[in-house]
Amino acid sequence: MAYVVRNGKLEKAHKIKNLTVAQKAVLRVSTRKQLDKLDEIKKKMLDLKAS
Amino acid sequence: MKSIGVSQVSFNELDFFFKSFNFTQDSEHIQKYISFIQEASFCYQNIIHELYDFSDNEVIGFTALSTTKEVDDISGILVEFLYIKPQYRGETDAVSKTTYSHSLLDYIITIALQIQKQVAINHIYLVPINNKVREIYNKYGFENIPGSGSNEFEDYMVFNLLDEDPTIL
Numbered sequence: 001m002a003y004v005v006r007n008g009k010l011e012k013a014h015k016i017k018n019l020t021v022a023q024k025a026v027l028r029v030s031t032r033k034q035l036d037k038l039d040e041i042k043k044k045m046l047d048l049k050a051s
Numbered sequence: 052m053k054s055i056g057v058s059q060v061s062f063n064e065l066d067f068f069f070k071s072f073n074f075t076q077d078s079e080h081i082q083k084y085i086s087f088i089q090e091a092s093f094c095y096q097n098i099i100h101e102l103y104d105f106s107d108n109e110v111i112g113f114t115a116l117s118t119t120k121e122v123d124d125i126s127g128i129l130v131e132f133l134y135i136k137p138q139y140r141g142e143t144d145a146v147s148k149t150t151y152s153h154s155l156l157d158y159i160i161t162i163a164l165q166i167q168k169q170v171a172i173n174h175i176y177l178v179p180i181n182n183k184v185r186e187i188y189n190k191y192g193f194e195n196i197p198g199s200g201s202n203e204f205e206d207y208m209v210f211n212l213l214d215e216d217p218t219i220l
Contacts, residue, residue: 001091002121002131002178003084004205010080010087013178015121016199016207019219023196027125027174028219030211033192038212041160 053104055111055144055151057158060099065092068099071110076137084180088115088132097131100162102155111139111151114159119176122196122207125219127174128163156191160210167212175210 002013019027030038060068069089074082091097097117103110112135119129139151147154163175177193179185182204189195193208200206 001087001096001117002119002129002176002207003087003180004178004200005080005180006201006205010083013121013205013207014201016123016196019123019196020198023199024219026194026196027122027209027211028216030214031192031194034194034211035214037160037192037210038164041157041164044157045161045164 053111053145054106055102055146055154056105057100057102057155060101060113062095065089065099068101068110068113072136080180081134084132085134091115091117091131100155100158102135102151102158110136112136112155114155116159116162118172122174122176122199122209125174126172127176127209128159128166128172130159130175130177133177150187152187153191156188160212163212173212173216175212177208178205179208 003010004013074085088097092099092115097115100114100116101110102112112133114133115131117129117131118126120126133152133155135151141150143150144154149157159175163172166172177188178200179188185208188208193210196207196209198206
């Protein structure tokens with residue numbers, strides 16, 4: 001469960017329903033930064049497996 | 052020089068683990084959040100992973116992970132909380148040259164990629180507790196899901212594990 005500070009109080013984050021087109025776009029396609037990070041970590045995992 | 056490692060905290064170690072921290076330097080909200088995290092971990096609702104220096108076994112921070120469908124029923128791993136002790140915030144690990152928070156995020160992505168091979172979970176979500184922390188996650192690669200919270204400070208963030216998720220149209 002995620003929490004946020006709302007009106008000075010710690011409360012549960014709201015559930016997201018009915019994603020908008022803009023929100024779906026963020027979830028559908030990875031950014032260059034995300035892909036680079038994934039490549040970096042996958043390489044580390046392979047190196048670790050090989051060692 | 053610190054040599055850092057990350058490992059899961061077993062259920063039997065949880066009580067001792069949380070008692071080893073002194074959270075009094077943290078805000079009232081953070082302390083309350085941690086008490087929720089701790090309570091949930093005792094009920095098997097999240098798993099705690101610790102970041103530590105294995106040269107002296109000092110704990111540097113921890114994260115609490117669970118799964119969620121809170122984002123429009125699209126399953127994902129939820130980073131419920133990521134905590135770095137105040138004296139290590141913004142500090143860089145000498146070996147990896149990354150901050151401790153980013154080292155812990157690297158570990159979370161590694162776990163997620165391992166899980167993804169066996170369970171179809173393709174997204175990692177989190178909700179930063181404040182904007183300063185949001186910047187840290189943004190710098191790492193998490194993206195704001197715009198307008199997903201009651202206000203911009205409550206927006207969920209996501210890190211995608213697929214190049215493109217064909218199920219989200």
